[in-house]
Amino acid sequence: MKHARAGMCSPPDSIPLLQLMVQLLNAKKIVEVGVFTGYTSLGMALALPEGGKVYALDISDDYASVGKPFWRAAGVEDKIDLLIAPASETLSGFLQNGQEGTFDMGFIDADKPGYDDYYEKLLKLLRPGGVIVVDNTLWDGMVIKSECQDDNTLAIRALNDKIHKDDRVTICMLPVSDGVTLALKK
Numbered sequence: 001m002k003h004a005r006a007g008m009c010s011p012p013d014s015i016p017l018l019q020l021m022v023q024l025l026n027a028k029k030i031v032e033v034g035v036f037t038g039y040t041s042l043g044m045a046l047a048l049p050e051g052g053k054v055y056a057l058d059i060s061d062d063y064a065s066v067g068k069p070f071w072r073a074a075g076v077e078d079k080i081d082l083l084i085a086p087a088s089e090t091l092s093g094f095l096q097n098g099q100e101g102t103f104d105m106g107f108i109d110a111d112k113p114g115y116d117d118y119y120e121k122l123l124k125l126l127r128p129g130g131v132i133v134v135d136n137t138l139w140d141g142m143v144i145k146s147e148c149q150d151d152n153t154l155a156i157r158a159l160n161d162k163i164h165k166d167d168r169v170t171i172c173m174l175p176v177s178d179g180v181t182l183a184l185k186k
C-alpha cells in the first residue's frame, strides 16, 4: 500500500473470489498474467493444495519483487513461480513445450492491449472446465462511454464483445471490484 503505484494493486474484494475459484476448480496449476505487488498471487497460492503452483508472469521484476517478502512470510513462496518476460512470450513458451490443456485457471490483470492475446493463449492452455478470470472488464465504467476511445478502453471493450459472442466458453460478468469476467472453457 506504500508503493508509489499502489493503485494498480487489485482490491481486497477480488481475493475471496479468486480463492473460491481455486477451490471450486480444485485447481493445482494456475497462470497469473500481471503480478505487480504479488497480492493476488498470494491470495491464490494460499488457496492451493500442497503441490499446487501459480505461474506468475510479469514483464517487470521491479513490481513483482514487491510481493516476495509477503509470499515468504505466508509460507507460499514455493507455490509461486515468478517468470519475468513479456507475458505473450511466456505463454507461447508454455504452448510450445506441450502444456496445452494442462492448466486449471488463468487470471488476466496486465496491460490492456495485450488482453486479447492472453485470452486466446490461455484458452489453449486450459483444460476443458478450466476458467479464465479477466479483471477490469468494467474499466471504471469507461467501456460504456462512447467518448472513451483510448487504447486501453478500446481493448477491453473489444474483448468484452468478443467474449460475449464466444461459443468456446460459458461466461458470467461480475460487478466485483472493477468488473471481473469468468469464462469457463467448454
Ligand SMILES: C[S@@+](CC[C@H](N)C(=O)[O-])C[C@H]1O[C@@H](n2cnc3c(N)ncnc32)[C@H](O)[C@@H]1O
Binding pocket: 008, 009, 010, 033, 034, 035, 036, 037, 038, 039, 040, 041, 057, 058, 059, 060, 063, 064, 085, 086, 087, 088, 109, 110, 111, 114
Ligand atoms: C494491474 S497490475 C497487476 C496487479 C496485481 N494483480 C496485484 O495484485 O498487485 C499490472 C501488471 O502487469 C504487468 N505487465 C504490463 N505489461 C505486461 C506484459 N506485456 N507482460 C507481462 N506483464 C505485464 C505490469 O508490470 C504490472 O505489474
